[in-house]
Amino acid sequence: MRRALERISLIDVFMWIVGGSIIGIVLVGSVATIRSGQYSIRHWSDFLIFGVAQGSVYALIALGYTLVYGILRMINFAHGEVFMSGAYTAFFVADALSKSGFLGQNPLLGLLAVFAVSMATSVTVAVILERVAYRPLRRAPRLVPLITAIGASFFLQYTFRGFYGSGFKSYPEVPVLQGSWVWGGIVSIQRIQVLVIVAAGLLMLALYTYVQRTRAGKAMRAVSEDKDVAALMGINVDAVIVQTFIIGAALAGAAGVLYALMFRQVHFFMGFFPGIKAFTAAVLGGIGNIPGAMLGGLFLGIFESVGPILFLDGLGVPAPYQLKDAIAFTMLVLILIFRPTGILGERLARAKA
Amino acid sequence: MKADKYRFTVPDAMRLGLISGAGAVLVSLVGMVKVFNERGIIAGVVSLGQIMILLILLIAGYIAARRATGGSRWAGLLQGGLAGLAAGACLAALVLLGSVINLRAMFVSASPELYKILTFDQGVVTGAGILLVVSAAVGVAGALLRQLPSRPRRTVIVASVWMLTLGLLQELLRLTLGGDAIRVFRWMFGTGGQKGLSIVGAVLVFAVVAVVHYQWTARNVNPRAWTRSLPPDRQRAVRWGSLALVALILFSLPNILGVYLSEVANAIGLFVLLGLGLNIVVGFAGLLDLGYVAFFAIGAYVMGVATTTAVGTGSGLIVYSPGFNFWQALPLAVLASVLAGVILGIPVLKMRGDYLAIVTLGFGEIIRILAISDFLKPYIGGSQGIVGVGVGQIGSFAFDEPQSLYYLVLAGCLLAAFVSTRLKDSRIGRAWMAMREDEDVAQAIGIDLVKTKLLAFATGAAFSGLSGAIFASKLGSIYPHSFSLLISINALSLIIVGGMGSIPGVIIGALALAGLPELLREFAEFRLLVYGAALMAMMLLRPEGLWPEETRRRELHDAAEGGESEPASEAAVGTN
Known part of the structure; x- marks a missing residue:
């Protein structure tokens, strides 16, 4: 027993040294970057706003992970592909509307149509996924649904590659969303970023109200507490689970269009990394926790856009932006090691990691 | 809820038909039908693309007839036909829609x-009509197949599979047989540019296989039971004899296969090696590692950096290499991978299941991003990689071409298979399996989780590093793009398909998943689509894999049976 304790503490020491040295590198790098004075306030505010916009998209996707995890205790590995399917399919609508000039004349209606198609596609994909791949495995050992989800992820990616081709497709420009606003020469914000942040904020508010204030939301919370007891209370558990998938997918579909409008490009592989980043965001905020996912998304977005320059540039690392994904993953690892319950904590006090 | 009390009705058959129809439409729109249409199975008669569609319809009919038990024979046929018709209607709708x-x-x-393929090149309206008739007929055929007694049914299926396989592999057969042998078998294959079997060839293959199989099953020979019935010394002789035969075949394989197929064999061998390593981590110890490619990359990079001759400051090459030879670098590569396995294993010691999967995936990506980045470019080459990687040599025998490299790969695989087999039933192997079943209980009975987990990661990493080192030497150059997540997914797929924890399963899985895309080039485009589908299908239908490990199979089936009674037992605990 004592020997075991000693060995575990040795490992803990190792972990603390690793964590400590990473924090040390981050601090030294930040100080060096700021001291060098290479970047002005204007740069930092640009990074920050870009981070918030990207973080809002992550947050929307992260909500899908968190909702499903809260209810099924499983990571819907294919959620990134749900996001991709919507954005990719809506491309064809956006392209047609843009070519006919409708998107220029009537941007609000046009964009709403694009959003509607994207969300509808994502919802369809998610509902089929749940019905075919996840529902039969609800009582299977934990690894089984996870492997199914990984399989589903690749299946969907390459199905859409087969459908729409393997090339990049560039999203049309929306004239209204071009240009940016500048305040006092310091803060400059692109219109598209405003749209992304506002739309994401509204959607999250709507979700929060739905879950907290409506009857259906209450049923959802009940199922996430205890499926069997919820069933005894007369809640149709299957229906609630499908509903959760629908809500998560609708948010992912909306996020897909926002992402595509921001980066102006869609591709069959586009869902994979945002999916993993969003999962990181969900874990960061505390998985199963709705406000946590929002917070985690924003935090990750900012971290990813400010981090590479702030931490690594001062250390003389060439082309630090190449390492932004590595930074995001390192952060995921660090959180899981040092605070597996996330910033706000897992809503259900059941530590999984 | 059992199927025998349940009356299968007309709407059910229609629904089944529509679902399979959706599947057929999916396969068509994804592009499989068109691409696979290039490959004839019976020359000028039917192609792989058409077979895919027909197979979906056939299965729809088969399932419809199976569910329609209890009714009369005619009812079953009708249901099958209906299901086929409904599925065909989906395809016809696609064609009509596409023409508008x-x-x-x-x-x-x-x-x-x-559309031409789907309408048999008969124009839209006539073609759609023919499609509907054919679909219904195939549905009925599926139902008929179901209604055959089980022995002839199996014979028909086995003979069809043989015909299909020979048709698929005809190019390969021609290539391998070559010369005189091919002249003898010329009647069997399509003439001129046509691919696939000739009609005579197909009929003959079907007939011969059917007769042989029917006779064989009639005698009910079971080789294992037959061996057991022999006296012990004869048993030993049989065992050693078959072992010697296998060894002989394995040893002379490159000469039989030729250069191209040896190359394929090497690719499969490297995946067997990867699979055996991942099998220890995932199959034995139950730790789902998605960053397994990291160790493969580390093995390859250590081999590359240590042996490359292309070194130079200022010329865009890496700045330093100790200039070892292959044999000095090989243990170094394996050792580095083991070390990486332990170092990356420590942070994830306390994680389980899905968290472990995502974090290891993150590790794999971090390694790949670092390899690509300009940050480490002077040392490991960045996106331009490393060229001039050393080649293994024993005396004057160099492992520098597929047919000789084969022996190196074979040696690696045999070593890994031997180590895996010995570890499996050893004390540490049993500790891994206990940990896989239940970590908490394993700890409670005195298994040191830290040591056990790290050993699993380290052993798995060693095989992966070995595979990576041979891979680097095989290609002669390393590019970071070779080390994407897809390698991990590939390795995972093959152990899942073969059967988690089962060593022959890994080999079967590697043959199927790494060998098929090499042999059927058209397949390569849909490789990951099929892997994804295979992962899902295996988990849904046969979670224990094609060649299951005994404990694993029992565990999964008990879990499925135990699932029903779980709430009851929980309730019982609650009242105490």
């Missing part, structure tokens, strides 16, 4: 070529 509006603006595969 241009689906191709969205779906790249919805081309006139696809």
Whole structure:
């Protein structure tokens, strides 16, 4: 027993040294970057706003992970592909509307149509996924649904590659969303970023109200507490689970269009990394926790856009932006090691990691 | 809820038909039908693309007839026909829709070529009519197949599979047989540029296999039971004899196969090696590692950096290499991978299941991003990689071409298989399996989780590093793009398909998943689509894999049976 304790503490020491040295590198790098004075306030505010916009998209996707995890205790590995399917399919609508000039004349209606198609596609994909791949495995050992989800992820990616081709497709420009606003020469914000942040904020508010204030939301919370007891209370558990998938997918579909409008490009592989980043965001905020996912998304977005320059540039690392994904993953690892319950904590006090 | 009390009705058959129809439409729109149409199975009669569609319809009919038990024979046939008809209607709808509006603006595969295949090149309206008739007929055929007694049914299926396989592999057969042998078998294959078997060839293959199989099953020979019935010394002789035969075959394989197929064998061998390593981590110890490619990359990079001759400051090459030879670098590569396995294993010691999967995936990506980045470019080459990697040599025998490299790969695989087999039933192997079943209980009975987990990671990493080192030497150059997540997914797929924890399963899985895309080039485009589908299908239908490990199979089936009674036992605990 004592020997075991000693060995575990040795490992803990190792972990603390690793964590400590990473924090040390981050601090030294930040100080060096700021001291060098290479970047002005204007740069930092640009990074920050870009981070918030990207973080809002992550947050929307992260909500899908968190909702499903809260209810099924499983990571819907294919959620990134749900996001991709919507954005990719809506491309064809956006392209047609843009070519006919409708998107220029009537941007609000046009964009709403694009959003509607994207969300509808994502919802369809998610509902089929749940019905075919996840529902039969609800009582299977934990690894089984996870492997199914990984399989589903690749299946969907390459199905859409087969459908729409393997090339990049560039999203049309929306004239209204071009240009940016500048305040006092310091803060400059692109219109598209405003749209992304506002739309994401509204959607999250709507979700929060739905879950907290409506009857259906209450049923959802009940199922996430205890499926069997919820069933005894007369809640149709299957229906609630499908509903959760629908809500998560609708948010992912909306996020897909926002992402595509921001980066102006869609591709069959586009869902994979945002999916993993969003999962990181969900874990960061505390998985199963709705406000946590929002917070985690924003935090990750900012971290990813400010981090590479702030931490690594001062250390003389060439082309630090190449390492932004590595930074995001390192952060995921660090959180899981040092605070597996996330910033706000897992809503259900059941530590999984 | 059992199927025998349940009356299968007309709407059910229609629904089944529509679901399979959706599947057939999916396969068509994804582009499989068109691409696979290039490969004839019976020359000029039917192609792989058409077979895919027909197979979906056949299965629909088969399932419809199976569910329609209890009714009369005719009812079953009717249901099968209906299901086939409904599925065909979906395809016909696709064709009609495609002729009215241009689906191709969205779906790249919805081309006139696809419609031609689906309508048997008979124009839209006539073609759609023929399609419906054929679909119904195939549905009925599926139902008929179901209604055959089980022995002839199996014979028909086995003979069809043989015919299909020979048709698929005809190019390969021609290539391998070559010369005089091919002249003898010329009647069997399509003539001129046509691919696939000739009609005579197909009929003959079907007939011969059917007769042989029917006779064989009639005698009910079971080789294992037959061996057991022998006296012990004869048993030993049989065992050693078959072992010697296998060894002989394995040893002379490159000469039989030729250069191209040896190359394929090497690719499969490297995946066997990867699979055996991942099998220890995932299959034995139950730790789902998605960053397994990291160790493969580390093995390859250590081999590359240590042996490359292309070194130079200022010329865009890496700045330093100790200039070892292959044999000095090989243990170094394996050792580095083991070390990486332990170092990356420590942070994830306390994680389980899905968290472990995501974090290891993150590790794999971090390694790949670092390899690509300019940050480490002077040392490991960045996106331009490393060229001039050393080649293994024993005396004057160099492992520098597929047919000689084969022996190196074979040696690696045999070593890994031997180590895996010995570890499996050893104390540490049993500790891994206990940990896989239940970590908490394993700890409670005195298994040191830290040591056990790290050993699993380290052993798995060693095989992966070995595979990576041979891979680097095989290609002669290393590019970071070779080390994407897809390698991990590939390795995972093959152990899942083969059967988690089962060593022969890994080999079967590697043959199927790494060998098939090499042999059927058209397949390569849909490789990951099929892997994804295979992962899902295996988990849904046969979670224990094609060649299951005994404990694993029992565990999964008990879990499925135990699932029903779980709430009851929980309730019982609650009242105490």
